[in-house]
Amino acid sequence: MASRGESELDRKIVEAFKVRRLKITPQRIAIVKALNRMDHPTAEEIYEEVKKEQPYISLATVYRTLKLLINAGLVKELCLPDGVIRYDTNINPHINVVCVNCGRIFDVDIDHYVETFMDEIGKAVSGKGFRVVGFRFDVDVYCENCSIKNKQFESDSAFADEDI
Numbered sequence: 203m204a205s206r207g208e209s210e211l212d213r214k215i216v217e218a219f220k221v222r223r224l225k226i227t228p229q230r231i232a233i234v235k236a237l238n239r240m241d242h243p244t245a246e247e248i249y250e251e252v253k254k255e256q257p258y259i260s261l262a263t264v265y266r267t268l269k270l271l272i273n274a275g276l277v278k279e280l281c282l283p284d285g286v287i288r289y290d291t292n293i294n295p296h297i298n299v300v301c302v303n304c305g306r307i308f309d310v311d312i313d314h315y316v317e318t319f320m321d322e323i324g325k326a327v328s329g330k331g332f333r334v335v336g337f338r339f340d341v342d343v344y345c346e347n348c349s350i351k352n353k354q355f356e357s358d359s360a361f362a363d364e365d366i
């Protein structure tokens with residue numbers, strides 16, 4: 203029943219595991235596939251999703267696997283201002299744009315200029331004797347959906363004023 207896209211993804215995951223000498227288990231594969239389907243999920247959200255396929259999986263296994271995937275460079279951990287830790291399979295340099303209203307996270311690719319800028323920051327920090335292990339660069343926004351809702355709200359209240 204698996205579509206071609208899905209078996210392609212399976213193949214890629216197995217390949218990525220092999221290259222990193224990680225043991226391939228159905229639970230691990232299910233976790234990576236869930237991560238790919240989902241949009242910056244939390245560990246609990248991943249757990250709920252994977253449980254549909256792997257009913258005997260535990261939350262501890264999900265956490266352990268996430269740690270393993272992070273160490274292997276396949277997943278990035280995001281800690282956003284709401285204090286919730288989310289996981290990102292987009293390991294290319296990108297900016298996480300966070301909607302302050304609905305909490306959705308959007309990936310925005312960065313151009314070469316920004317990458318150079320981040321390199322410079324990295325150099326400045328490592329120059330102070332620190333070992334840089336990652337960057338976090340988030341931008342707070344109102345997403346398209348929430349901006350429209352806000353506008354509607356504003357015009358609704360304007361109408362209400364006229365009615366009175």
Ligand SMILES: [Zn+2]
Pocket residue numbers: 301302303304305306344345346347348349
């Ligand atoms: Zn929003």
Ligand SMILES: [Zn+2]
Pocket residue numbers: 242290292296297298307308309
């Ligand atoms: Zn992201």
